[in-house]
Amino acid sequence: MNYQRSSALFDEAYKYIPGGVNSPVRAFKSVGGVPIFMKSAKGAYMTDVDDNQYIEYINSWGPAILGHTHPEVLEAIKKQAEKGFSYGTPTELETEIAKYIVENVPNIDQIRMVSSGTEACMSAIRLARGFTGRDKFIKFEGCYHGHSDSFLIKAGSGMATFGNPSSPGVTPGTAKDTLLAKYNNIEEVEDLFRHNQGEIAAIIVEPVAGNMGCVLPENNFLQNLRKLCDENGALLIFDEVMTGFRLAFGGAQELYNVKADIVTFGKVIGGGLPVGAFAARNEIMDHLAPKGAVYQAGTLSGNPLAMRAGLTTLQLIKSDENFYQKLNKSTETLDFEIGKILNQKSIPHRINRKGSMMSIFFHVNAVSNFDEAANANHALFNNFFHQLLEKGIYLPPSGFESWFISAAIKESEIDKTLEVIRKFEYS
Numbered sequence: 280m281n282y283q284r285s286s287a288l289f290d291e292a293y294k295y296i297p298g299g300v301n302s303p304v305r306a307f308k309s310v311g312g313v314p315i316f317m318k319s320a321k322g323a324y325m326t327d328v329d330d331n332q333y334i335e336y337i338n339s340w341g342p343a344i345l346g347h348t349h350p351e352v353l354e355a356i357k358k359q360a361e362k363g364f365s366y367g368t369p370t371e372l373e374t375e376i377a378k379y380i381v382e383n384v385p386n387i388d389q390i391r392m393v394s395s396g397t398e399a400c401m402s403a404i405r406l407a408r409g410f411t412g413r414d415k416f417i418k419f420e421g422c423y424h425g426h427s428d429s430f431l432i433k434a435g436s437g438m439a440t441f442g443n444p445s446s447p448g449v450t451p452g453t454a455k456d457t458l459l460a461k462y463n464n465i466e467e468v469e470d471l472f473r474h475n476q477g478e479i480a481a482i483i484v485e486p487v488a489g490n491m492g493c494v495l496p497e498n499n500f501l502q503n504l505r506k507l508c509d510e511n512g513a514l515l516i517f518d519e520v521m522t523g524f525r526l527a528f529g530g531a532q533e534l535y536n537v538k539a540d541i542v543t544f545g546k547v548i549g550g551g552l553p554v555g556a557f558a559a560r561n562e563i564m565d566h567l568a569p570k571g572a573v574y575q576a577g578t579l580s581g582n583p584l585a586m587r588a589g590l591t592t593l594q595l596i597k598s599d600e601n602f603y604q605k606l607n608k609s610t611e612t613l614d615f616e617i618g619k620i621l622n623q624k625s626i627p628h629r630i631n632r633k634g635s636m637m638s639i640f641f642h643v644n645a646v647s648n649f650d651e652a653a654n655a656n657h658a659l660f661n662n663f664f665h666q667l668l669e670k671g672i673y674l675p676p677s678g679f680e681s682w683f684i685s686a687a688i689k690e691s692e693i694d695k696t697l698e699v700i701r702k703f704e705y706s
């Protein structure tokens with residue numbers, strides 16, 4: 280493929296935008312090569328500035344669950360835009376989407392809209408601290424909850440106790456309140472509660488992790504977290520920015536039948552426009568300003584275009600009673616058939632999948648936490664990525680990211696993808 284124009288645009292972007300991109304993973308730093316500049320996207324496909332076409336397995340990192348530029352969502356955005364882009368006042372539409380979400384997601388009474396997943400998770404932690412009067416919280420190594428300071432903490436080796444800043448600019452004072460444990464390791468969480476009695480406000484967790492590749496909760500991990508929170512007076516925060524409305528309409532809470540105290544959303548909830556949200560029962564949400572004292576605000580929060588795109592997307596999902604069944608079936612086919620091809624080629628691998636989230640680890644062993652994900656053969660993933668890209672299959676440009684399958688991916692796209700993978704040269 281020819282990437283001439285992408286290459287020129289990247290050189291130009293590099294002069295004016297740090298690293299040439301507005302979000303780091305886009306820069307292809309881990310897979311190498313020049314990032315591809317897209318000019319349009321429709322259904323299962325994206326087209327780049329050199330007119331190459333790609334079958335899409337990122338879908339804007341999750342939001343485009345219906346595929347790109349769904350005609351009904353597009354129409355709804357256009358109609359809304361004619362009425363104005365942003366008022367900075369309350370609108371009827373905000374109540375409509377809030378009511379719709381509250382009625383469809385378990386264990387929440389109220390929801391507050393923000394403009395990104397980062398804001399949602401940052402605000403959820405503040406609310407948990409305000410509600411419990413405690414400072415510390417537990418997060419898991421390899422989970423990502425946005426780029427708010429207290430989340431950018433790298434785990435130390437061994438059993439983690441206090442975090443260290445892993446990004447310059449995060450102060451040790453902030454880092455000390457972020458406690459780290461390994462995903463799927465309930466003993467480490469028990470230890471943290473034992474050593475920080477009465478100090479832990481919350482546990483925040485990706486109920487299915489998608490930021491170290493796709494990693495599933497095992498051995499009743501989520502149920503056990505619930506139990507530990509109850510025993511210790513801490514809140515359980517499900518970060519459903521990826522999993523919300525993707526794994527089930529009621530998200531991971533519904534799928535695993537585990538009750539969270541606070542739930543955060545992003546991605547699908549905005550239908551491709553910038554949206555995040557956090558929700559909880561009345562007792563907790565009543566602590567939020569202007570009713571309560573925990574402050575949180577946003578100029579574009581509840582933006583009418585974003586609300587309309589989100590609500591239309593959610594309604595379209597809900598209107599098809601077999602939506603998840605079909606979406607999951609496509610993903611299952613990909614998983615099963617890719618596995619068969621890689622086995623025929625004798626390439627050691629593990630495919631992790633839940634619903635329409637999946638990823639391949641080139642690894643002989645199962646992957647259930649960050650260390651195991653990091654031990655996979657990432658050089659081989661990068662090779663796999665580039666060979667597929669060259670043939671028009673667009674995967675996330677990192678072995679530490681989940682793929683997001685959209686409803687626009689049909690049998691023909693899956694067949695084409697498998698045909699390309701059959702030609703994968705492994706040396």
Ligand code: PMP
Nearest residue numbers: 395396397423424425520521545
């Ligand atoms: N939480 C999770 C689980 C995420 O995957 C992400 C982003 N990928 C975020 C939070 C942050 O969302 P945003 O990029 O919209 O700030």
